[in-house]
Every structure is written in structure tokens, then in C-alpha cells.
Amino acid sequence: MLRSSLTFVSVALVTLVLALPLNTLRVDNTAESWLPSDSPGLRSLKAFESRFGDGSLLMAYVSGPNLPQHLSQWKSLTAQLRTIPALDAVYPPRFVEEDVDGPRPPVTAYLNSPDNAHAAFLLQAKTGLSVDDQSKLIERLEAMLVQSPPPLGPFGLAGTMVITHDLDTGSRESLSMMGPLVALAMCALLFFSTHQWRGVVAALVVLFLASVWSLGLMAYLGRPLNLVVSTLPPILAVVTITQAMHILAFFHSFPASHSRELAWREALQGIFWPSLLCCVTTATGFASLAISTIPPIRDLGIFTAFGVVSTFILSFTLFPSLLRLSAAVLPRGVQAQTWFTLDRATSYTHWLLRWRTPIIAAIIGAAAFALLGIYRIRVESHILEFFPATQRVPMNYRAIEKNLMGLTPIDIVFSGPRDVLLSDKTLAAYKRFFAEVVESEALVQQLVSILIEPSRQKQLDFVLSPAELREAIASDDLPDAIGRFLVLDDSRIILRTTLLTTTDSSNAVFGLIERLRARLAAQSIDGAITGTIEGPTPLFVEGQVLLLKTQIESFAVALAVTALVVFAGFRSVRVAILALLPNVVPIALTLGFMGWRGIPLNTATVTVAGIALGLIVDDTIHFLYRYLNARKQMDPQAAVSRALFTMGKAAIVSSGAVALGFALFAFSPFKPTAYFGLLIAITAISASVCDLVFLPALLARGATNTSIPASDNLK
Helix, strand or coil, rough: HHHHHHHHHHHHHHHHHHHHHHHHHHHHCHHHHHHHCCCHHHHHHHHHHHHHHCCCCEEEECCCCCHHHHHHHHHHHHHHHCCHHHHHHCEEECCCCCCCCCCCCCCHHEEEECCEEEEEEEEEEECCCCCCHHHHHHHHHHHHHHCCCCCCCCCCCEEEEHHHHHHHHHHHHHHHHHHHHHHHHHHHHHHHCCCCCHHHHHHHHHHHHHHHHHHHHHCCCCCCCCCHHHHHHHHHHHHHHHHHHHHHHHHHHHHCCCCCHHHHHHHHHHHHHHHHHHHHHHHHHHHHHHHCCCCCHHHHHHHHHHHHHHHHHHHHHHHHHHHHHCCCCCCCCCCHHCCHHHHHHHHHHHHHHHCCCHHHHHHHHHHHHHHHHHCCCCEECHHCCCCCCHHHHHHHHHHHHHHHCCCCEEEEEEEEEEHHCCCCCHHHHHHHHHHHHHHCCCCEEEEEEECCCCCCCCCCECCHHHHHHHHHCCCHHHHHHHHHHHHCCCCCEEEEEEEECCCCCCHHHHHHHHHHHHHHHCCCCCCCEEEEEEHHHHHHHHHHHHHHHHHHHHHHHHHHHHHHHHHHHHHCCCHHHHHHHHHHHHHHHHHHHHHCCCCCCCCHHHHHHCCCCCCCHHHHHHHHHHHHHHHHCCCCHHHHHHHHHHHHHHHHHHHHHHHHHHHHHCCCCCCHHHHHHHHHHHHHHHHHHHHHHHHHHHCCCCCCCCCCCCCCCCC
């Protein structure tokens, strides 16, 4: 009792310390948060914003018949929007302010369609807004525009900030919805397996505390929640319940004649070593993600690994301490296990022996077929496909890009001496360069430049002649509308030109950027002029390049460390190889399924291999531990039967728990998260087949007629 009291006090103190900063836990899904602070793309973006301001587009879109008729409402809304402190500039369609003197940003020419049935506000947010300020801005715009009545309402919002806001909202919903949903399903499965509701309550307490500890540590270290990290509590739910399932199964297997305290002591001692190996391998699977240069994926690995270790500690301290409080929690003996008896395990082993060769051949063949699918895997993200098709982000993006303009800007910045950049020869080459780009690139919808006349046609014309441009710039009196596209720096000029492109997959955008870079390298503009691609879009492309590297490196580290842990635990190279075989095959099958099914590696699915390996190796370790213990007293076939009997039910139920828990991710509103859960579930099911069919078939050799010593003690 004293030991239990010390456990309760210690757990309470740790929980109090780690729960205090929970209210400071923030959510951040901005593009910048997905790249390391020393990223070349991030440095380039900061330099770009310091010269030209925020390069992202934020638009409020509306459609209706003959929109210019409602001029007074347009002007009223424009005035209201300009009172919002977080907005640096508000540009309505040109028909709203036709009498404005001076130049206006050329992009405003695209804010209404030729038939005046579609129009939009272009909203320029202030640079340096925090994530919370961006979220408040979107919410204020929603209140002002999205809910505005006809004839101009409701408006639809689109832009990078809107995507970030909706991803943040989805992350919070995933944390509040997915965690409880998965935990509820896991508890139902635990009760079905053990018929012990007190064990379910104790497991829930462990899960709650492990989640609080992990999220509290995140908040304490100032790390944000995001779309990926929001899966942490559901993952811990699966790990916690499967751990509780193995402990209770081992405890209940002791004879009913055992005293409760003796059964608990021997159960915890008997299962501690394989459970420790499982904890280390599972934590390793997640910790392998820590080598990723993508901060959210690295955070998922680090803090989930911490949660797995916390779950293990609580499962062997708090969990039994809570159950000891109830005298109704008693060992049951093997007689309580009626549906998978020792005789059935022996018959099943005989069946495995008869079909051993076809079984091994079939699994090897499936793995070989999967390897062909792995070569078909794409590393690709499409931000609009993250959301359901009926959600506002894809709907508004599609409507605006169909009727007004492209919403993915690619900025090309030319820099050089003033006299060279403004020469007739250079400006002619500049015009020729973009004419070829607009003509040949299907993704490019419009060109935005202070030099080129805004047009929806492929033909490009200068707004001013080169001579008029030189005269205007010589005055050094540039209005704001020009300053966002032209910077005078002593004797040099920095000129920004924006291509408005259709929002497409990362591969399509990456291909476009690479072709533009090749054109810049081969362009015939004077050698004193440099041309670079800048702005927010290259950040997205850079993140995709890191994804495949993360998948390969994290899985390689997880595989190597898992092999070392198993080798250290069992002190056998052969056992380490046997432990890896039934776990590498399911990973190969899952990756092959991704390739054949066309599921790409993206921000969520890139973590599947490393995480899955850490989760599915548990049953393999438990099986090998029981097998090797039994092997000291009996031949291989009998040892396989005994191992299957003692942990077969727990393995089936725990694999089912993993599969069910992650299959529930299909309820996530985000497709990548749903795919993540589906792939882990597929891996868990195939791993269960490998653990209960492939591995026993490999081990079950020797005499076919061997008596198994009768014993009620299954340690």
C-alpha cells in the first residue's frame, strides 16, 4: 500500500508540473513552420518580404449578375475593410474606384471578370503578423464579408492565410475529436478482450496522463500543435490499450489459486522484459523521425516517443496500483480462455507445418510484387486535396481560378545596374522572356508587372515605352503601387514580376519552377542582370524535396535501431533477423499498396514506415520471448504451439486494436490524415498475419509428435 501511495503522489506531482503550461499550447500550420530556420527558401522569403512586403494573396470573392450596379455597397465595404488594422492595403475591383489618380497595382485588373459576373477584393495583410493575428484577421473578415447579405454577399475567402486558418481549426478538431473517438474504440476492444471494466478505467487514466505529459512538454518547450502532431493522442491511445491488454492477459492467465499480490508481482516480472523491448522499439520508430529536417515531423517523433515511454512507465506503476485497489480484479487461470485452447494452438501448428512451403512462398511472392509497387510511389502534395471537395478552400480556389486569376504566385526577381536593366535591349529581352513563358506554360494564367499591360490574352505589351519608364524612375517618386514591384537601391534596380498560376500538385509546381530556372539560366538578358525565383511558393516546393529524404532516413534509422534493440534483448543475430522479417514484409506490402493505389508520400503519409515498424514489432517480440522460453523445455513445434497459446489471443486483439484505432482516422476531415490511418491499419493487419502465420511457419520445425508438459503457470 505504501508503494502505491508513493506512485500516486509521484504521478500527481509530475502531472501538475507538465499540465501548467498546457494553456499556452498554440497551433501553427503556416508554410514557414514546415521548414527549418536555416532553410535557404525561408531566408529567401524573409529577404523578399523585406523588399516587397507579403507575397501571399488574400482575396474575398463574390459572384452575381451585373455586380457594378451595386456601386454604393462596394464602396461601403471598401471603406469598412480599410478600417481593419491588420490590413496594409485594400484593393477593390477597378470599377469601384475608376476615378483614382495615379497607378494602381496591375493585379487589380484581374479582380473582375469581363462579364462582370465575378469580382473580388484583394487584401494585403501586414507583414510579420503572428499566427493568432492572422487567425483573428480571417475571423473578422468572415464576420464582415462571408456573412454580408445580398446583393453582394456572401463572399468567399481564399488565400494562404485562409488555408492556414482552416488547417489550424482542423488540427484543434482532430485533437478534440480523434483522440476521444480512438480511445473509446480501444476501450471497447479492451473490455471485449478482458471483460474487466476496471482495467478499462485504469487504462484510460494512463492514457489521459501520458497525453497530458506529452502535450505539456510540447507547450513547455514552446513547440506548436499542427496537422501532423494532432495525431499524437490517438496514437498514444492505441499504444496504451495494447500495453494494458498484454498486462491483463498475462495477469489473468495465472491460476485462480494464486494470491492477487503474488499474481501481480509475477505477471509484472514475467512481462516486463518483452514489454520493455516493445517500448524501446516503438519509441525508436517514432524517435527516428527526429532526424527529419521538417519541424512538425520531428516534433511528432520526439513527443510521441516521450509519450510511449510515459505510457510504459505508467503501465507498470500506476496501472497495477489502480487495479490493486479493487479486490474484484483476480487471476482466472487458463480455463478462462475457451476459444483459443492449447489443443487448438497445437492443431494450428500442425496445419502450419503441412502448408509451410506454400505459406512462405506466398508471402515472399506478395513482398516481391509489393517491391514493384514501391517504384511507383510519388512524392507529391496537393494542398486543395487536403480538404473535402465541399469545403470552402477548394471550392473558393476553383471558382476564383476559373473566373478571375491564378492564386499560386511565382515571383521572378531581376536585379542589376540601373542603366543596364533599363536599356532598350534588356527590356526587349525581358518582354520576350515572359512572352515565351506565358505562351508555353499552361499553369500560368496571368502576368503581373508594372512594365507589362495587364491582359488575359497571350499577347504582351508595354505599359510605358522604355524611354518613358526611364524618365518616370529618374524622378525617384514611386507610389506604393509601384514600390511593391520595383525597388531602387543606389545605382541598382530590383524588379519583381509575378506569374499567377493555377494551384496544382507540388510536382506540377516544382516542374514549372525548374523550367523557369532553366529559362533564366539560358536567357539572353545582359550578363550583369541576375534573375531568381522568390516568394512563398518555392517554400512549398522545398518542403516536398525533404519528404522523401525523411521517409528513407527515418525508416533506415528505425530499422537499424530496432535490430540492435532486439539483438541486445535476445543476444542473438538469428533472433534479430527473425524479428525483422515479419515486420519488414508488412512495411513493404504497405508501401507497395501506396504505389499501386496511387497514394502519394506527403506531409502525413511520409511518416508511415518508421511509425508502423515501431508499432507492429511488439507482437513479434512477445511471440519470440514466449517461444524462446518454451524452447528451453521442448522441441520447436511444441514451443510454437505454447507461444501461440500464451500470446495468440493478445496478439490478435492488439493487432485488431492497432488496425481499428488507426482505421478511425478515416473520419478525419483531412485526406492525408485519413490515408495515414488507413496505411497503418493495413500494416497492422498484414503484420498480424506475418506474426501468426509467417513467423510460426519459419520456426515450427522438428518432431511432429511431442507432448507438451501440462502446466497452469504460463510464465
